[in-house]
Amino acid sequence: MSADPTRRRVLAVAAATAAGVAGCAPGRAWPWATPPTQAADVGMLKDMIVAENALVAAYARVVSAFPVLAAAAAPLLRQHQEHLAALLARLVIPAGAGPSASAMPRAHPAAGGFPASERAAVAYLRAAERAQAAGLTGRLAVATPSLAQLFASIAASEASHAALLAGNQR
């Protein structure tokens, strides 16, 4: 079986071209090589998921350091898990792309370090809830109306958590 010489030459040229492209020789990039720009509210949704996860983690750390707070924290923690589930339900995550990117102010004030007393731990959670509600409120304009409603509702829930943690003093 002698191979057809013409055909062999065509394949060789194709291989050379492919090598050339891989080596950045002239040639235009495929138009779909750069992923599409995501809608602004998708970025915000991802940020929110990161922030809610951080709040859940903050509650978990506080409860493990101060078990006496577990009973009071449990219903609030459960609601954060509900928030997280609602947010995740709105996000379609392509394979291999985890939630990332963050312009959102950090959910919990790490500046002061981890609280050393129960009292400080409650204040720490309260500050985290407040910061998250405020961060959400300030960024609602970029969301679609339906996502804005979800975010506003979550922010209201977090504001009420903060008030409850403060003993509902006005």
Place this chain on the structure above:
Amino acid sequence: MTGTPEHSAAAGALQSALAAENAAIFGYGVAGAYLSGAQRAAATAFWNDHRSAGDTLAAMLRARGAQPAAAGDAYKLPFPVHTAHDAVSLAIFLEDGVTAAYLGLVAGGGTGLRGFAARAMQDSAVRSSYWRGSCQAFPGFPASPPGTTHVQLVQ
């Protein structure tokens, strides 16, 4: 009449929020009569909050060239109110109604009013949690928002 569709949609959503505030003002008048001590003081403070929120909404409507809708003389109570316990239930009913009205404003008032509406929701959710002694996961929504029920959390 200043006329873009967005403008009139915003006015409609503002009117709904105002209607809710007016109903709350009436309702706190009823609830307050059955409360005493700290609860009475809270009812008075919250009644004032709703009055000033109502004034703000009326001013926002006028600034848009719309006439704020007048409050009703009386509103049908959702259940008979005879005791302090009933009064607290009524206060919860009022705050939840106000929260829902502002949730409507978040979606229907245009992007410029969202921050305002969201902060108002936070105020009413805080007042509601005062009366309940607990919090809600999704204030303003009638039930859990769509998509939350059948989602399994991956721990």
